[in-house]
Amino acid sequence: MFRVFTLLGDLVAYRWMGLDPATRTAAAVHFFVEDVTKIFALLVTVIFVMGLFRSMLSPERVRTYLEGRSRWAAYVMAVVLGAVTPFCSCSSVPLFIGFVEAGIPVGATMAFLITSPMVNEVAVALLLSLLGWKLTVLYVATGLVVGVVGGALIDALRLERWVEAYVWKIRVGAVDLAEARPTLATRVRFARGEVRDIVGRIWAYVLVGVGLGAALHGYVPQDFLARWAGASNPLAVPLAVLAGVPMYSNASGIIPVAEALLGKGVPVGTVLALMMSVVALSLPEMIILRKVLTVRMLGFFAAYLAVSFIAVGYLFNAVRF
Amino acid sequence: MKEIKVLGSGCRSCQLTAEMLQREADALGVDVRVEKVTDMADIVGYGVLRTPGVVVDGKVVHAGGVPHVRTVRGWLQGA
Numbered sequence: 001m002f003r004v005f006t007l008l009g010d011l012v013a014y015r016w017m018g019l020d021p022a023t024r025t026a027a028a029v030h031f032f033v034e035d036v037t038k039i040f041a042l043l044v045t046v047i048f049v050m051g052l053f054r055s056m057l058s059p060e061r062v063r064t065y066l067e068g069r070s071r072w073a074a075y076v077m078a079v080v081l082g083a084v085t086p087f088c089s090c091s092s093v094p095l096f097i098g099f100v101e102a103g104i105p106v107g108a109t110m111a112f113l114i115t116s117p118m119v120n121e122v123a124v125a126l127l128l129s130l131l132g133w134k135l136t137v138l139y140v141a142t143g144l145v146v147g148v149v150g151g152a153l154i155d156a157l158r159l160e161r162w163v164e165a166y167v168w169k170i171r172v173g174a175v176d177l178a179e180a181r182p183t184l185a186t187r188v189r190f191a192r193g194e195v196r197d198i199v200g201r202i203w204a205y206v207l208v209g210v211g212l213g214a215a216l217h218g219y220v221p222q223d224f225l226a227r228w229a230g231a232s233n234p235l236a237v238p239l240a241v242l243a244g245v246p247m248y249s250n251a252s253g254i255i256p257v258a259e260a261l262l263g264k265g266v267p268v269g270t271v272l273a274l275m276m277s278v279v280a281l282s283l284p285e286m287i288i289l290r291k292v293l294t295v296r297m298l299g300f301f302a303a304y305l306a307v308s309f310i311a312v313g314y315l316f317n318a319v320r321f
Numbered sequence: 322m323k324e325i326k327v328l329g330s331g332c333r334s335c336q337l338t339a340e341m342l343q344r345e346a347d348a349l350g351v352d353v354r355v356e357k358v359t360d361m362a363d364i365v366g367y368g369v370l371r372t373p374g375v376v377v378d379g380k381v382v383h384a385g386g387v388p389h390v391r392t393v394r395g396w397l398q399g400a
Contacts, residue, residue, distance in 0.1 A: 058385065059370045059371055091370065091371040091372050093361055094365050094370045170362045170365055172366065189389065193386070197387070
């Protein structure tokens with residue numbers, strides 16, 4: 001089904017641009033054309049389809065699902081709902097306040113916030129098409145586990161004391177969004193709006209990501225990365241996590257880079273660690289969350305994520321696929 | 322006169338929403354006052370967890386993302 005994009009790459013790189021398939025430029029152009037067209041086609045399809053069902057999964061609904069659950073049920077539901085509920089990072093603060101105020105444990109709320117940017121339908125679609133189902137399952141499973149463990153840890157250590165005091169005083173109004181049962185027409189209109197919104201927000205990341213991936217793919221010598229970031233270098237995993245911190249991207253931007261890195265012989269664990277670090281450890285997100293969390297809590301949050309991504313990296317480098 | 326509040330921390334979507342509301346109101350000749358609510362406690366006080374949210378005459382009509390133009394016209398023309 002994805003062969004059409006390979007053929008499109010052939011057409012543009014070899015036929016129209018007349019490049020010799022053996023050259024580096026041809027390899028880079030081919031990678032770029034194939035990935036950009038494939039990613040955008042997938043994004044539009046997946047976001048549209050999810051948009052049709054979106055009204056069932058608003059954060060306001062999630063809040064009522066999680067309210068009054070037992071702890072472990074709350075963590076597990078929080079990460080699963082985090083994976084299927086999209087929210088823009090600019091909504092993190094009201095979402096955090098709303099969840100906590102509903103009596104949902106701070107840990108479960110954090111689990112939701114950890115998982116939501118990392119695991120979502122866009123990431124899954126791209127992983128499946130570019131990296132195959134094994135890595136997709138790995139990525140999703142580790143993302144969910146990191147979320148559950150992080151949430152449980154935050155509650156076990158009673159870190160709710162590191163939430164800004166004013167948060168506990170806020171009273172959240174009852175949600176009375178007067179939404180009539182949506183008709184198919186409104187659903188389609190909404191889904192089209194979602195496509196416009198989300199693609200409008202991430203297209204630049206995708207282009208930069210694929211551009212980087214293409215450059216890596218075409219111009220970096222085959223053994224260069226394998227030598228420096230290969231399994232024989234024990235520092236490669238922590239370095240990959242560190243490198244991901246200043247890079248702020250969403251899943252759709254980093255996955256093409258991951259594809260190119262894997263192609264260059266960088267081991268799976270290292271690539272996973274880099275991907276998760278780029279997506280989940282981001283300074284802008286931290287700055288936004290500073291409104292509701294103390295610096296200590298943010299420090300803990302960042303340290304926990306860094307340690308768990310490093311662990312994920314070593315674990316999957318140790319296991320052969 | 323309609324009292325419209327745009328709930329949001331000042332993100333780009335919130336500004337776009339406020340601008341669109343004013344523009345559509347002007348185009349339709351509806352008398353409105355568009356106010357931006359940026360205080361988090363006030364925003365969640367309306368029960369809105371996603372920004373931007375829109376409140377028309379004290380009633381929450383929208384949460385999350387820039388609303389569709391047709392939807393906006395509906396609010397402005399509604400009684």
